[in-house]
Amino acid sequence: MSRSTADAQKQSPLADLDDWESAHVADESGAPVAREGKKESEFRDYRKNVRAGVREFYRLQHTNQTLDFVLAKKREYLPRQRKVMGVWEAMEFLNTLVDDSDPDTDLSQIEHLMQTAEAIRADGHPRWFILTGLVHDLGKILCLFGEPQWAVVGDTFPVGCAYSEEIVFPEFFADNPDSKVAEYQTPCGIYREGCGLDEVHLCWGHDEYLYHVVKDYLPEEGLAMIRYHSFYAWHRAGAYTHLTNEKDRRLLEWVRKFNPYDLYSKGHTKPDVKALTPFYRDLIAEYFPPQLAW
Ligand SMILES: [Fe+2]
Numbered sequence: 351m352s353r354s355t356a357d358a359q360k361q362s363p364l365a366d367l368d369d370w371e372s373a374h375v376a377d378e379s380g381a382p383v384a385r386e387g388k389k390e391s392e393f394r395d396y397r398k399n400v401r402a403g404v405r406e407f408y409r410l411q412h413t414n415q416t417l418d419f420v421l422a423k424k425r426e427y428l429p430r431q432r433k434v435m436g437v438w439e440a441m442e443f444l445n446t447l448v449d450d451s452d453p454d455t456d457l458s459q460i461e462h463l464m465q466t467a468e469a470i471r472a473d474g475h476p477r478w479f480i481l482t483g484l485v486h487d488l489g490k491i492l493c494l495f496g497e498p499q500w501a502v503v504g505d506t507f508p509v510g511c512a513y514s515e516e517i518v519f520p521e522f523f524a525d526n527p528d529s530k531v532a533e534y535q536t537p538c539g540i541y542r543e544g545c546g547l548d549e550v551h552l553c554w555g556h557d558e559y560l561y562h563v564v565k566d567y568l569p570e571e572g573l574a575m576i577r578y579h580s581f582y583a584w585h586r587a588g589a590y591t592h593l594t595n596e597k598d599r600r601l602l603e604w605v606r607k608f609n610p611y612d613l614y615s616k617g618h619t620k621p622d623v624k625a626l627t628p629f630y631r632d633l634i635a636e637y638f639p640p641q642l643a644w
């Protein structure tokens with residue numbers, strides 16, 4: 351194995367890009383995962399629940415996602431000069447991302463997107479909500495631009511202020527250089543109380559990136575689902591409310607409404623991608639222009 355391949359593998363401890371979510375899925379007994387309460391026994395739950403590599407993934411993410419890193423990635427990606435492509439093309443592009451896991455039991459990226467959208471559609475939700483489900487993970491193409499897993503997926507959390515104990519594996523923040531910066535370690539850090547999440551920098555990943563790509567085309571409820579779907583410390587555990595404003599409180603219920611479709615639609619029967627393609631191509635054309643800047 352070449353040194354660069356070995357280095358890349360060290361940066362990519364997840365066999366499947368969605369394995370980090372195992373910390374949030376109910377355990378075998380059906381009990382909800384750990385982080386809703388603070389009891390130690392519950393905290394241990396998600397550790398038992400996570401698959402191999404997830405712990406190392408969070409060590410890397412919590413160590414490397416500093417405020418400076420996030421600002422640098424925003425300068426790099428938010429001008430959106432990497433690629434010009436339509437939403438369908440982006441889905442096909444994302445599908446070239448092959449996870450290093452069992453292909454018989456795991457869904458391709460397009461299948462995960464369609465399964466999420468189909469579950470939303472089956473519950474009779476509006477068309478923009480179905481479309482939000484379809485596109486919500488397209489930001490994962492960051493992997494195809496060479497970003498390591500810890501800069502693409504995982505729980506998101508604010509940088510530039512104190513870390514909440516509600517974030518998975520909070521002990522790994524000890525190795526983040528920001529933990530030594532006193533200004534960043536007060537509850538509000540560099541932000542104002544009640545400033546609103548629009549003003550807050552979350553760690554860099556697929557959620558924030560996609561939000562900027564699609565922000566002119568979906569209603570604000572759908573945009574909040576996209577931007578905050580991995581911000582579990584907020585939408586599930588209720589942390590960081592001191593940074594939120596009226597708009598965030600209004601949109602929180604929609605972010606929560608979206609979460610089960612993302613997390614629990616997996617594992618149901620695989621969607622028939624070919625048969626569903628015409629419906630989803632029409633839906634995409636209803637909201638998005640033929641080309642988007644990525
Ligand atoms: Fe996601």
Ligand SMILES: [Fe+2]
Pocket residue numbers: 462486487612
């Ligand atoms: Fe997802």
